[in-house]
Amino acid sequence: MRGKRRLATMMALFLAFALIAAGCGSDDSGTGSDSSSAATNGDGGSDESTPTTDAASDTVGGGGTLTLGAEQEPDCMDWINTCAGSSWGSWMVNYQVMPRAFDFAKEGDAWVYEPSVLLAGEPEVTSNPQVVTYKLNPDAVWDDKTPITCKDFIYTWEQVAKGEDVYDPSGYVDIASVEATDDTTCKVTFSKPYAGWKSLFGGLYGVQPAHLLEGKDRNAEMKDGYKFSGGPFKLESWEKGTAITLVPNENYWGPKAKPDKVIFKLIPDTAAAFQAFKAGEVLAIYPQPQIDAIEQINAGLDDVTSVISADTGNLEALWMNNGKAPFDSVAVRQAFGYALDRDAIVKRLFGGIGVEAAVNSLNPPILSALADNAAWSGYKLDLAKVDELMTGDGWAKGADGIWAKGGQRASIEFKTTAGNKRRELTQQIVQEQAKAAGFELTINNQKAGDLFGQQLPAGDFQLALYAQVLTNLEPANCGLFCSKNIPTDANGNTGQNWTRTNIPALDPLLEEVDATVDDAARAKANKEADKIQAENMVSLPLDPLPNIGLVSKKIKGDVEENPITSVFGNLYQWSLN
């Protein structure tokens, strides 16, 4: 008897549990984590790689369902708001659904802007004052067939230039007015010259649909995902923590999207993501260039198109705090530059994918046309030079082999983003090399959020290893090195010159770069600036942080790496057939 009762109790319990479990069918939630290479520079502007040609792209869909892997998801999809600012959000959604004025294309060796299908041609530019007249493509429409007009430009400008909590208003705040001369002509007048005007009305924000958002709370409409589109795809769903699904925008006036559906699955663990790719559970991944990723590629991936590019918008460097001892001394900074064999470090880290030389400019590789690409090439391992510079600056080596001056040892705190294995290994190599030259580095790593959100802006570091990432083709070095951008109360501590670089000769050059529309003059100023920065050794550039795109051969269509829009830049061309 007792046995039966017990059995019945257990059965009941089991059944109740089963019912609860079955009742909760759906899954998702959770939020993405911080990127390890934060600190985005500059303005808006950028987008997808060259459309045009491709005859088959008149018909929508037919390319099957593509399941792709994503490392992170954005915090929100209101791209103008501070809550956005996630590269993955831009790659997966923003660049796929928002219309923009300019695309990125490779011309010869250089990455250049190219008018997108939104424009009827290259805009007219006049100077004094700078006026840009956009001719819009009359075919350009939102997915509800409402034409994309100058009203949308006006709305976008107003939102960015005058809104609250804007991620980055640069450029837009220099616009005096945006006027519609007729439905397809848009006249943008600047209050002062703005060299990076091609990055506006595109890139980070895209052009926003005035007819849908005007008079509404834009943030509320967009932050959890939105259905409108002016690009080849539109967002079908965003299951937070799980997946982002895109479907073709049937009313897109440009080359139509081939996939019937694209599912970006969020795979937070990178080791699991690699296995998922190898097993074919996801057809493409865009991993960080970690050593294990490189090892996986070298271990042989069958039937995979791997696009590896060192021509990136990234610059990983050893950033020095010029405002804090011992790096407040030019001689010490220079000596440190001679203490390291940077080529050997880069070869150790990225030799497996053919990247073997250190970067020698503080401009990322995609800006090579504007940069002095050999500015730092003089800084090679040279211990005699280290001795000369250090003794010249009044330092002497102590019994422990470490430089000291006035009782102060050359002991330097070295920070990077905790949990980034490649950076942690880099630190250990740098530490060993520096020790041989008489510098003691103590490693003290921080969570990315703390490092970028608090410590670097507050100047709470001596030496830090991280990357600057460009989201357009505009040099951003005034933001990073002009003395007016040192975080102070005057600029609301929003300045991005975390290295506290303060070189009077540098400021006018970098300001000129930002305000010169003429390309040749701009390049000249920027190259000159590179040289001065190298002479003063404001920081030590290291590597271009190669981009790695891995795409299964099952996917047909052009697979290429775009430094701004990622390997997913021409997602619309991809197809299983």
Place this chain on the structure above:
Amino acid sequence: MTSLDLTSEEAGDELVDQTEAGSVTRSQWRLFLRRFLRHRLAVLGVLIFVALLVMSFGARWVAPFPKNAQNLTDLTIDGPGRDHLFGQDELGRDYFTEVLYAGQISLKIGIAVAVLSTALGVAMGAIAGYFGKLADGILMRVTDAFLLVPSIAILAVAFKKFGNSDIAVALVLTFTVWMTVARLVRGQVLTIRELEFIDAARIAGASSTRIIVRHLVPNMVGPIAVNATLAMVNAIVAESTLSFLGFGIQPPDTSWGNLLAQTRGYLGTSKAYLLYFPCLFIILAVLAISFIGDGLRDAFDPESKK
């Protein structure tokens, strides 16, 4: 594992055997030792554990290379072989050497957690069990609250505040496991308290402290020792899990767990050995300690073998 009201009853059943035997005497220790030595796996466990301790803490003499000896010029990396028993890591360091040194922190954390959680748990449990009523009520509510607050929360907060040193990891892990011991001890104390020889001691005029230290504690050595081995096993495995979550020991410091978490991306490549060797050491350590725990249980409580 079960909640408070029942532990006492359960524990009572187990304990009768021991307490009947009276207080601990020298001959009993000899008996205990003989029983422990008869447990072959436990002896093997002791040997392995001692070997691990010696190799890790004596790494300066045992390891074939100095710690962190990077190869800055030769960029090729050897797999396991004659030159490098466990191969080389990404920076050309001898991995056998690195794994041995990493053991120092893992074992230190394991031992520290076992000792600290036992001390804290025994103190709390004994006080709660012996003084009863108010002390008991408060302490048990506190342990209940600790059981509700997930360890991850304690970890996240502690690491943000105190950093990720080995001491911090050990302390945090201690705070997440001491409740088990506390409850165990409390249950046992509640049972033993009622037994005759305690009454006898009390009548003889012994103080509370004296009763706890001289009579209660020795009678609970068995279960507590077994529990300590469990805590140690859990700590060593948990340390690796922490590293996976990004809360563990931070490079350039190394532990088995952090080597393991850092190299997990090599699975399926020719460098997978970087993952396997620290894993092997964790498994060895855990098995050894578990065997010792088994041996202790059998030796303290021969009846349980039946």
Place this chain on the structure above:
Amino acid sequence: MLKYIIRRLLYSMPALFISTFVLFWAVRSTFDPAAKFIGSRDPTTYARFKEKWGLDDPIPVQYWRWLKNIVQGDWGESTASGESVWSMISRAFGTTLQLIFWGVLFSAIIAVLIGVYSAIRQYSVGDYVFSGLSYLGIAVPPFVFGLLAIQILGVLLGDKLGLDGPAFFFVGLHSDESGVFSWDYVRHLVLPVLTLTVQIVASWTRFQRASMLDVMSSDYVRTARAKGVPRRRVVFRHAFRNSLTPLVTVMAVDSALLFGGLIITESLFSIPGMGRLFFNAIQTGDAYVVMGWLLVSGMFVIAFNLIADVLYAVLDPRVRLA
């Protein structure tokens, strides 16, 4: 009985209260949810965010505000995404529940089968093999086991069988968004459930073995044997049933802890459940999500502990609740 349950529930209220307050205090004083806005280009963003969420008020005031709201059924909103905490938790909860359900089910079956086998065949080869395996289950860190399972049963097996994809999936619980029970769902469940099962089955097996051994050596089993009842009948009619009681209570207690403890499994298999929700929330200082999570998981721990004790009393007439 009812009185007992009510008293137990009342007793656990202080624990719940203390733990929510302590955790709230700890999270608020450690993590700044507004931190990510410190460097924003709009210098007023940070202040506005703090103002909006009342982050400058003393922590007890903030806690009181939360407590008042929660009593009225308002779980608050996430400071990170602005989403309602209730909807975040209910979504994550459903996901985790699926894992726990299958994990506990399989663990229970395996633990009982192996535990009983090992007890009646004590010191046999099988007993040694199983106890060796259970030690291994404890010794291999869960994330390593999960990755090995992915590598072997996902990647390599799929390759061997010449499948287009993996044999068993390991990203999420469904290939597309549909949430129905299907073959696809099963193929997604196998690996995470296996990983979870290995984490819990080892200790349960050892527990069941000990409990079965206990019962087998008890007086009434000996008596029954002495009376000439066949061994098989004694084992399965009497010993087996009685040996289940302790395991059931342990299972109840352990299962409750699983509600928040699946972070590893959920991260490896890209499943957005309670563990990951909590893990992400605590690191961004998303205190209201953390609080909501603690309430739910705390209530489960309390409830399952109570269930364990009640079950113990129901299943074992020797135990009386007081």
